[in-house]
Amino acid sequence: MIVARFRPDVLTDEQSRLVAGWRHRGHRSFRCRVGHRTLITFPDLAAASPEGQRFLTVLRATRAVETVVDSAGSPPLGSLAAAGEPTAVPVSDDWSVGGGRFTWIAGPCAVESEDQLALAAKEVRARGAQLLRGGAFKPRTSPYSFQGLGRDGLRMLGEVSAATGLPVVTEVVDPAQAETVAEVAQVLQIGARNAQNFALLREAALTGRAVLLKRGFGCTVQEWLHSAEYLLAAGNSRVLLCERGVRTFENSTRFTLDISAVSLVKRLSHLPVLVDPSHACGRSDLVAPLAAAAAVAGADGVMVDVHQDASTALCDGEQAITAEEFGALVDRTGRLLHSLGPDRPAADPAMAGR
Template sequence: MIVARLRPHVPIDEQTRLTSAWRHDGHRSFHCRAGRHTLVTFPDLAPASPAGEEFVALLRATAAVETVVDSAQVPPLGSFAATGEPSAVRVADAWSVGGGSFTWIAGPCAVESAEQLMAVARGVRARGAHLLRGGAFKPRTSPYAFQGLGTDGLALLRDAAAATGLGVVTEVVDVAHVEAVAEVAEVLQIGTRNAQNYPLLREAALTGRPVLLKRGFGCTVQEWLHSAEYLLAAGNGRVLLCERGVRTFEDASRFTLDITAVPLVKRLSHLPVIVDPSHACGHGDLVAPLAAAAAVAGADGVMVDVNEAGHTALCDGKQAITPDEFGALVARTGRILHSAEPMEPVADHAMVSR
């Protein structure tokens, strides 16, 4: 599929003029700003067709277009070839995910009370967290399990953010909740069960907030990247991918963490990749080695469940670690990253410049 990368600083009115001209010629286009690049894809044109080749020549001759690539086997706006470099996503005034930094997202799986959330928020803030995670709305396997505090939980997250200065990452599970969640969260999380809920993806994208997209536990890498493309095609280039484990025949752990997906996706896509070892393994004592593996594999950050309550937590207590254990994890992973040689992603051979 054809992807055009515009030159830096092309005025908005010129972009609008080009879009109108392309539409007048019968070519649909989808735009997004990804990192420092403005990308445009044209889904109805095959690059190798006569019409596609003619249009590629026209794009190359357009002063506003920097380069044109063919994303042959990867969704175009998210492809590594589209930007030619990894993207960094700004999630707060002073912090971006990607771009060489390693991001720690930590907090309770579910917000249970003001006391619980504030203690954990202050604990992880003091030990190196950049963002606070916490679920106000919790989709659970059983309808009888704790489903979260809902809007009351959002209010508690707002208070914790104000007290600690940490930006909030929290899940949105319903289109009806998107606006309320976006008022509190720096980052909207799309959970594994909603990874292919396309109306929800579009609505979340339209807020303009960064969106952390968890991989569906039954999704292939291609399906995961196509879900991300829904966000990008809606005009939101502030997308974070999160590997959180897939369902396999193995039942010794909750899911199977697909470490292979980390370097693979970094090769296919410019989007930052976060790893959630807590939900992947379901055991607190396995979080540290899996987090280390994620860091060495090239992940841009790790998201972990932290809760003083441990096994008595109302949601997924077995996979939580304490704030002190989180501090030790941050220190240990930092030493590993310091000693590891940085890995530079290389575009997949299926993505070629034209």
């Protein structure tokens, strides 16, 4: 699919003229601001048709257009080739995910009480977390399992965030609740089970909050990237991808962490890629090695479940690590990243699309 990247010193009237001309002929275009640049894709442009050829000539001759890229079957607005460089996604006044810094997101799987959340936030913040996770609305396999504290949980997240300064990542499961969740959370999480709930993706994007998009456990990399494209095409470029394991024949771990997808997506997409080792393996003893693997594979950060007393956890206790273990994990991974230095696989626009 054809996508045009416009220069940072955008000549918006040129952009608008181009888009208006194209739309006047009954065609669609989708625009997304990525860093300092604007990407516009033209899904109806058939490069081989005479009309397509004429439009491409105009695009290439337009001063405001930096480059015109064919994303070759990959979703265009998320493509690294189109953006030209990886994007860093701001999630608060003083933290961006991506851009070379490693991000730690930690906290309980589910918000269970004020005390539990406040203690977890204090503990993970002291040990290096930049964002607090915690589910208020829990997507559970069984209707009889703990479903989360709902609005009460959201309120607790808001209070703890205000007290600690930690931005909050929490899941939204219902399109009608996207705005309510966005009043509290700096990052809306779309869980694996909803990765292809397109109405939910659209509502989450329209809140303008950053969106952390888990990979569906039955989704291919291309399906996952197309879900991200729904967010981008709705005009929200603050998208974080999160690999959390896929379902395979292997059942000795909860899911199978697809580490190759991490390195691959860093080559295909300009969006930051995170890894959730907790949900991937479902076992606290494998969280540290998988987090290390994620860091080496080029991930921009890791999200982990942390609980003070996993034996009493109301959700996913088997995969939660303690705050002390989290601290050790942050230290070890920090040393690992340092030792890798510039050898850590980074997004390389020259490899995009291979």
